[in-house]
Amino acid sequence: QVQLVESGGGRVQAGGSLRLSCAASGIILRTNVMGWYRQAPGKQRELVASITTGGNTNYADSVKGRFTISRDNAKNTVYLQMNSLKPDDTAVYYCNARGLIGDRWGQGTQVTVSS
Numbered sequence: 001q002v003q004l005v006e007s008g009g010g011r012v013q014a015g016g017s018l019r020l021s022c023a024a025s026g027i028i029l030r031t032n033v034m035g036w037y038r039q040a041p042g043k044q045r046e047l048v049a050s051i052t053t054g055g056n057t058n059y060a061d062s063v064k065g066r067f068t069i070s071r072d073n074a075k076n077t078v079y080l081q082m083n084s085l086k087p088d089d090t091a092v093y094y095c096n097a098r099g100l101i102g103d104r105w106g107q108g109t110q111v112t113v114s115s
Helices: none
Strands: 003-007 010-013 018-025 033-039 046-051 057-059 067-072 077-082 091-099 102-105 109-114
Touching: 003 091, 018 033, 018 091, 018 109, 033 067, 033 077, 046 067, 046 077, 057 067
Parallel strands: 010 109
Antiparallel strands: 003 018, 018 077, 033 046, 033 091, 046 057, 067 077, 091 102, 091 109
């Protein structure tokens, strides 16, 4: 059974940092394209960052230079380091795995940035 479990969310003041983790079971993350998405109230879910099986990364323009996606193959975990957080970053953040298994999602973790 495939499971993606996010952690690391919370409340932080503007300018602060958080690191989100996505621990996987039932799949090998490095064989999938991994992504972090977010959804703010009243808005559509959007891609924040992704990392391919080859390690290539891609970021939304709004987070470039502030967020970093990485993968620890030994721990089968993907991370999202978020620095210089802004109130506009407030959202539920979801981990996504896409590959031969299809499209799998975690349950989400709330990030709240106060001004």
